[in-house]
Amino acid sequence: MRLCFPLCLLPSFLFSCLVLLPQGQFCPSACVCVDYHTVDCRDQGLPSVPNPFPLDVRKLLVADNNIQTIPADFFIFYGDLIYLDFRNNSLTTLEEGTFSGSNKLAFLDLSYNNLTQLDAGIFKSAGKLIRLSLGNNNLADVDEAAFETLDSLQVLELNDNNLQSLNVAVLDALPSLRTVRLEGNPWLCDCEFANLFFWIQENASKLQKGLNEIQCSLPMENRRIFLHELSEASFSECKFSLSLTDLFIIIFSGVVVSIAAIISSFFLATVVQCFQRDKKV
Numbered sequence: 001m002r003l004c005f006p007l008c009l010l011p012s013f014l015f016s017c018l019v020l021l022p023q024g025q026f027c028p029s030a031c032v033c034v035d036y037h038t039v040d041c042r043d044q045g046l047p048s049v050p051n052p053f054p055l056d057v058r059k060l061l062v063a064d065n066n067i068q069t070i071p072a073d074f075f076i077f078y079g080d081l082i083y084l085d086f087r088n089n090s091l092t093t094l095e096e097g098t099f100s101g102s103n104k105l106a107f108l109d110l111s112y113n114n115l116t117q118l119d120a121g122i123f124k125s126a127g128k129l130i131r132l133s134l135g136n137n138n139l140a141d142v143d144e145a146a147f148e149t150l151d152s153l154q155v156l157e158l159n160d161n162n163l164q165s166l167n168v169a170v171l172d173a174l175p176s177l178r179t180v181r182l183e184g185n186p187w188l189c190d191c192e193f194a195n196l197f198f199w200i201q202e203n204a205s206k207l208q209k210g211l212n213e214i215q216c217s218l219p220m221e222n223r224r225i226f227l228h229e230l231s232e233a234s235f236s237e238c239k240f241s242l243s244l245t246d247l248f249i250i251i252f253s254g255v256v257v258s259i260a261a262i263i264s265s266f267f268l269a270t271v272v273q274c275f276q277r278d279k280k281v
């Protein structure tokens with residue numbers, strides 16, 4: 001059901017051409033305004049986000065297009081959005097502030113795009129998010145503060161990206177997390193991975209298939225193994241390297257103490273000597 005018509009040919013006619021819907025709203029020509037609050041623009045070959053929408057749009061479907069950016073002021077205009085399906089587009093970056101004003105957004109699907117990194121606080125204005133899909137991108141770098149303030153987030157999908165490591169602080173920042181997808185990444189099971197391994201081991205119930213679905217490659221050998229083949233003992237060398245640091249601190253403080261002892265005994269010896277000399281005189 002199409003509620004408006006692409007009548008405009010010249011921008012100067014734009015105003016007269018905006019076809020007002022009965023509710024005083026308008027609908028972009030490539031889209032179908034399903035009801036008062038739902039706009040469907042899927043699979044239209046769109047190179048950018050069509051404009052304008054009804055300002056009170058709550059559910060926007062723009063999946064399967066070639067959209068390269070989410071406009072910086074997007075949520076300033078469409079702050080009522082609850083559901084945004086941006087799956088299968090050509091996003092490569094998310095600009096800082098993109099989600100300013102998105103304080104009702106609960107569902108965000110950015111899967112099947114070409115995102116490479118997530119910066120600190122990028123979603124910080126989207127504090128009501130419940131589900132965030134970032135699978136099938138090219139993510140290699142997720143800042144440890146990327147998901148801070150997402151207190152309601154229950155489902156996080158980071159599967160099928162390019163992640164070799166992930167700071168567990170990313171996951172520990174999500175108090176409501178129930179499901180996380182991490183499979184399909186080229187994880188490197190080195191010492192940096194140890195903390196993530198312990199997290200996954202203890203929180204395996206949050207992964208759909210537990211440890212069985214995730215693979216990582218061994219740093220020295222050119223071999224991928226499933227996480228269930230690993231145990232805490234596999235990372236014992238990492239613990240050893242930690243205790244080496246401790247050992248170093250102990251040795252270092254020992255040296256400091258001995259130097260202090262030598263200096264003070266030298267000082268004492270000098271004092272005693274002077275005292276004896278005074279006595280002789």
Ligand SMILES: *[C@@H]1O[C@H](CO)[C@@H](O)[C@H](O)[C@H]1NC(C)=O
Nearest residue numbers: 043045063064065066088112
């Ligand atoms: C992405 O969208 C295109 C159409 O733009 C479609 O042909 C393709 O199958 C879609 N891919 C996925 C993974 O959904």
Ligand SMILES: *[C@@H]1O[C@H](CO)[C@@H](O)[C@H](O)[C@H]1NC(C)=O
Nearest residue numbers: 089090091092113114116138
């Ligand atoms: C994603 O980016 C890579 C290079 O960073 C490029 O080769 C690839 O074609 C891009 N894919 C899409 C779907 O835009």
Ligand SMILES: *[C@@H]1O[C@H](CO)[C@@H](O)[C@H](O)[C@H]1NC(C)=O
Nearest residue numbers: 168171172174198199202203
């Ligand atoms: C399991 O998840 C909870 C919640 O994120 C976290 O507090 C805990 O430290 C995790 N376990 C490990 C071993 O990291």
